[in-house]
Amino acid sequence: MLRRAQFLLLVLPLTVACGISKKDHDAAVQAAADSQKATCDAEMKKMQAAHGDALAAKDKDLAGKDQLIAGYEGEVQRMGGDLKKVRTELGDRTSQLASTKVELAATTQEVEQLRKLRAEAEREAAQFKALTERFKSMIDAGQLEVVIRKGRINLKLPDNVLFPSGSKKLKKEGTAAIESVAATLKDMQDRDFLIAGHTDNVPVGKGKGFNSNWELSTARAVEVVQLLIKSGVAPEQLSAAGFGEFDPIADNAAKEGREKNRRLEIILLPKVEKIPGA
Numbered sequence: 491m492l493r494r495a496q497f498l499l500l501v502l503p504l505t506v507a508c509g510i511s512k513k514d515h516d517a518a519v520q521a522a523a524d525s526q527k528a529t530c531d532a533e534m535k536k537m538q539a540a541h542g543d544a545l546a547a548k549d550k551d552l553a554g555k556d557q558l559i560a561g562y563e564g565e566v567q568r569m570g571g572d573l574k575k576v577r578t579e580l581g582d583r584t585s586q587l588a589s590t591k592v593e594l595a596a597t598t599q600e601v602e603q604l605r606k607l608r609a610e611a612e613r614e615a616a617q618f619k620a621l622t623e624r625f626k627s628m629i630d631a632g633q634l635e636v637v638i639r640k641g642r643i644n645l646k647l648p649d650n651v652l653f654p655s656g657s658k659k660l661k662k663e664g665t666a667a668i669e670s671v672a673a674t675l676k677d678m679q680d681r682d683f684l685i686a687g688h689t690d691n692v693p694v695g696k697g698k699g700f701n702s703n704w705e706l707s708t709a710r711a712v713e714v715v716q717l718l719i720k721s722g723v724a725p726e727q728l729s730a731a732g733f734g735e736f737d738p739i740a741d742n743a744a745k746e747g748r749e750k751n752r753r754l755e756i757i758l759l760p761k762v763e764k765i766p767g768a
Contacts, residue, residue, distance in 0.1 A: 610760070617758075618643050624674055633667050639739075645671060645756040649689075649710070652754055656698040658709040660717065668714055671756065672721030682727050684757040685718070687711035690748035691735040708732025714754060 621636050621643065628634040635646040652664035660668065675683060687707030700706040711730035719725050740747035 614643060621645070621674070625671075628667065628670060633663075634671070639755075639757075643758040645758075647671075647754045647756075648749070649752040649754060650749070652714075653710060656695050656700070656706065658706065658713050660713060665717065668717045669721050672718050672723050675718065675727075675756070676722040676724070678758075679724075680761055682729070682759040682761060683718075683723070684755075684759055685711045685714050685728065685730045686737075686755040686757060687714075687730075687732045688737055688751060688753050688755065689735050690738075690751045691742040692748065703734035704732055706732070707734050710754060714756075 618636065618638065622629070625634050625636060625645070629636065633647065633651050637644050637646055639646075647664075647667060651667055652660055654661065675681075687710040689703040689707050691703075694700045694703060694706050698706070700709065708730065709732070711732055715728050715730045718728060735742065735751065738747070738751045739753075740750040742748050742751060
């Protein structure tokens with residue numbers, strides 16, 4: 491509007507000075523005004539177009555930034571999910587590690603137990619061999635056997651060497667056999683000894699002083715214990731038991747089987763404190 495006013499101030503004196511009629515004057519003024527308006531409108535459109543492009547560029551830039559931010563947010567969410575997964579896996583690994591440590595400790599304990607059992611088995615084998623050599627003369631004479639029974643070293647003496655039939659009194663030959671055995675047992679300080687009496691299934695004859703094979707087998711075991719103590723074996727290493735006919739090693743239906751079942755056993759036991767795991 492300022493430019494239009496300035497333009498009219500310039501045109502008006504010219505038209506008056508030149509003697510132009512009012513009609514022509516108004517027409518000229520209108521034409522000049524229209525031209526100026528057209529020029530202003532063109533500049534306005536140009537400015538609007540320039541500003542529109544800038545705004546469009548800014549909008550595009552903002553859209554790009556929004557897309558980039560959305561991408562970052564998605565990446566953060568993904569990383570958060572990965573972090574949660576890693577934490578879960580770490581927790582699982584920690585639990586597995588704790589379980590593995592427990593299993594390793596148990597395995598180590600089992601290995602140590604097996605090592606002790608193996609050492610005990612090797613010791614038993616060595617002692618079995620040593621006793622077999624020590625009692626070779628008695629073994630050859632049929633007075634004694636060294637056997638493994640129920641996992642224990644067993645010195646087995648037939649009752650016909652030790653006792654008369656139905657009696658608990660040791661024969662002279664039986665006394666000599668027990669004294670020979672005692673000479674070895676008294677030096678075995680790491681052992682206890684169970685003296686076990688056994689019979690066949692034939693009932694004890696009348697007049698023998700025993701009501702059953704239980705009583706006879708037990709009395710014989712006690713008799714041998716007393717002789718072992720007298721021969722130098724420590725009493726605290728000894729115990730006596732009678733099994734009667736109820737722990738046979740052969741068939742009582744046959745004569746040969748009954749002869750095998752009539753026996754006295756000296757069972758070598760480990761000291762309780764030396765048993766692995768006791």
